[in-house]
Amino acid sequence: MKVTYIQPDGSQQVVEGIEGDSVMQTAVNAGVPGIIAECGGSMACATCHVYVDAAWADKTGTRSESEEDMLDCAMAEMTDRSRLSCQVRLTADLDGLTVHVPEDDF
Amino acid sequence: MTETLIEGHKPLAPPPGIPVLDIDPYDVDTLYTPHAYYEALRAAGPVAYIPRYQVLAVGRFDETKTTFSDHETFVSSRGIGLNDFKLEKPWRPPSIILEVDPPEHTRTRRVMSKALSPKVVRGLMDDFRNSAATILDGLLGREIEAVVDLAEAFPTAVFPRAVGMKDVHTRHLVDYGAIVFNAVGPDNVLRQRDMARAPEVAAWINAACARDRLTDDGLGALVYAAADAGDITEAEAGMLVRSFLSAGVDTTVTGIGNALWCFSQNPDQWEALKADPSLIRPAFEEVLRYTSPVHTFLRTADRDTEIGGHPVPEGTKVLCVLASANMDPEKWGDPEVFRVDRRPVGHMAFGAGIHGCVGQNIARGELEALLSVMIEKVDRIEPMGEAIWRPNNAIRALDKLPLKLIPS
Ligand code: HEM
Numbered sequence: 001m002k003v004t005y006i007q008p009d010g011s012q013q014v015v016e017g018i019e020g021d022s023v024m025q026t027a028v029n030a031g032v033p034g035i036i037a038e039c040g041g042s043m044a045c046a047t048c049h050v051y052v053d054a055a056w057a058d059k060t061g062t063r064s065e066s067e068e069d070m071l072d073c074a075m076a077e078m079t080d081r082s083r084l085s086c087q088v089r090l091t092a093d094l095d096g097l098t099v100h101v102p103e104d105d106f
Numbered sequence: 107m108t109e110t111l112i113e114g115h116k117p118l119a120p121p122p123g124i125p126v127l128d129i130d131p132y133d134v135d136t137l138y139t140p141h142a143y144y145e146a147l148r149a150a151g152p153v154a155y156i157p158r159y160q161v162l163a164v165g166r167f168d169e170t171k172t173t174f175s176d177h178e179t180f181v182s183s184r185g186i187g188l189n190d191f192k193l194e195k196p197w198r199p200p201s202i203i204l205e206v207d208p209p210e211h212t213r214t215r216r217v218m219s220k221a222l223s224p225k226v227v228r229g230l231m232d233d234f235r236n237s238a239a240t241i242l243d244g245l246l247g248r249e250i251e252a253v254v255d256l257a258e259a260f261p262t263a264v265f266p267r268a269v270g271m272k273d274v275h276t277r278h279l280v281d282y283g284a285i286v287f288n289a290v291g292p293d294n295v296l297r298q299r300d301m302a303r304a305p306e307v308a309a310w311i312n313a314a315c316a317r318d319r320l321t322d323d324g325l326g327a328l329v330y331a332a333a334d335a336g337d338i339t340e341a342e343a344g345m346l347v348r349s350f351l352s353a354g355v356d357t358t359v360t361g362i363g364n365a366l367w368c369f370s371q372n373p374d375q376w377e378a379l380k381a382d383p384s385l386i387r388p389a390f391e392e393v394l395r396y397t398s399p400v401h402t403f404l405r406t407a408d409r410d411t412e413i414g415g416h417p418v419p420e421g422t423k424v425l426c427v428l429a430s431a432n433m434d435p436e437k438w439g440d441p442e443v444f445r446v447d448r449r450p451v452g453h454m455a456f457g458a459g460i461h462g463c464v465g466q467n468i469a470r471g472e473l474e475a476l477l478s479v480m481i482e483k484v485d486r487i488e489p490m491g492e493a494i495w496r497p498n499n500a501i502r503a504l505d506k507l508p509l510k511l512i513p514s
């Protein structure tokens with residue numbers, strides 16, 4: 001399955017992901033810039049912040065309270081489409097998912 | 107019929123098919139020089155049986171990560187040491203964050219992760235930098251014992267202030283962590299020695315965590331505010347402040363000592379850091395991977411399960427050897443090389459999954475402050491004698507580190 005990461009300058013990277021992996025892990029494996037994932041997915045750092053593309057917003061599920069607390073600490077502004085990419089798991093219906101990497105992720 | 111427990115947990119006969127590793131991981135000599143044991147553990151298989159304590163152990167990266175982070179199967183509520191809290195009373199009331207499972211964990215974790223958030227840490231950085239500069243100015247150019255003079259001096263200056271503690275007792279603060287960490291091991295000489303002085307130190311720590319012993323503008327106050335909001339009880343707030351002190355002092359002392367050791371042994375890497383300050387944060391990640399301040403914590407199988415295809419019965423204690431996972435060549439290629447530009451994302455030094463270190467932002471903040479001041483002020487870090495390690499059942503820390511910091 002494929003995930004597309006769009007950088008602030010508009011450049012795109014399409015990455016092959018594995019079902020069950022997080023959107024963060026998929027990015028880290030492929031070396032996508034701007035997804036630092038300092039805490040490795042323990043919801044402690046907010047350096048894996050992404051904006052889910054509008055077309056996918058209703059497929060990626062909802063944020064937990066703890067995720068919202070942490071997003072509130074991210075360097076880039078938190079919006080309705082903000083997610084911690086370590087908290088979004090790839091499922092069959094997310095094939096083709098597109099996310100935007102924020103300007104300043106730490 | 108009640109079975110006789112071994113080190114406070116259910117005895118485990120050697121499970122068929124699982125390789126046997128006849129080593130005492132908690133032998134003092136092994137704790138001094140553990141790398142041969144790590145290698146033997148990884149070579150044995152995805153999981154090994156350790157007859158000495160009738161436990162299993164994992165040390166390859168994949169199995170260590172999977173076991174340590176599978177909180178539904180391998181629980182923390184039965185203790186992260188050899189004692190099974192379900193069968194034997196722990197030496198102190200269990201931690202209400204480290205030694206609990208969801209849903210209890212979710213509630214307390216949320217309070218702690220707010221109090222220790224990246225935003226909160228950003229607000230502490232000026233103080234961290236100023237204190238680092240003051241301490242370093244007093245140490246430049248002469249022979250120092252870097253464990254006491256710097257690794258202990260810096261966190262014990264800034265962290266109690268960040269927490270808002272009115273009472274500061276440097277020795278108790280550093281030793282409490284070491285006691286708690288020795289307690290997760292077997293009933294060996296290290297644990298016995300520390301248990302003997304635990305009551306005095308624990309009493310001081312508990313008293314220092316009370317609401318009226320904290321200022322109203324520190325991390326401690328943030329935790330007590332959660333009690334005022336009704337998210338936790340007053341008593342729970344005290345317990346969570348206690349966990350700042352058990353998990354947040356000795357660990358960062360160790361992280362700093364280990365960092366100084368890495369750079370004293372690898373002068374070219376100190377040059378690399380001075381040349382490119384953007385490597386400061388990645389360099390600390392590499393220190394963590396390379397030295398794993400927490401070398402081993404355990405989990406308990408809460409139901410019959412398996413590891414790497416081998417059946418594991420309910421009640422089995424599993425040593426998760428984080429330091430071995432961080433040295434697995436399958437994962438890291440050249441793990442024995444210390445490289446500040448490695449960027450070892452996903453290392454196990456802070457754990458993984460829902461219990462992953464909630465204080466990691468503070469730890470990174472302290473190290474970033476210290477190293478950024480050091481690259482300005484210190485040209486070279488010269489060893490002035492042999493570095494000596496201090497054996498502990500869960501922590502790998504230095505006991506003595508004679509150095510000279512040559513000023514720029
Ligand atoms: C270099 C420094 C540090 C290291 C290597 C370290 C290591 C760890 C590890 C490996 C865990 C996972 C335990 C488990 O899963 O069983 C952990 C959890 C924890 N750490 Fe740290 N730690 C450090 C600094 C700190 C600091 C500064 C604090 C507090 C301010 C802290 C507070 C905690 C707490 C409360 C937990 C339990 C979290 C939970 O169970 O959800 N640690 N730490």
Ligand code: FES
Nearest residue numbers: 039041045046086
């Ligand atoms: S990787 Fe740290 S919060 Fe997602």
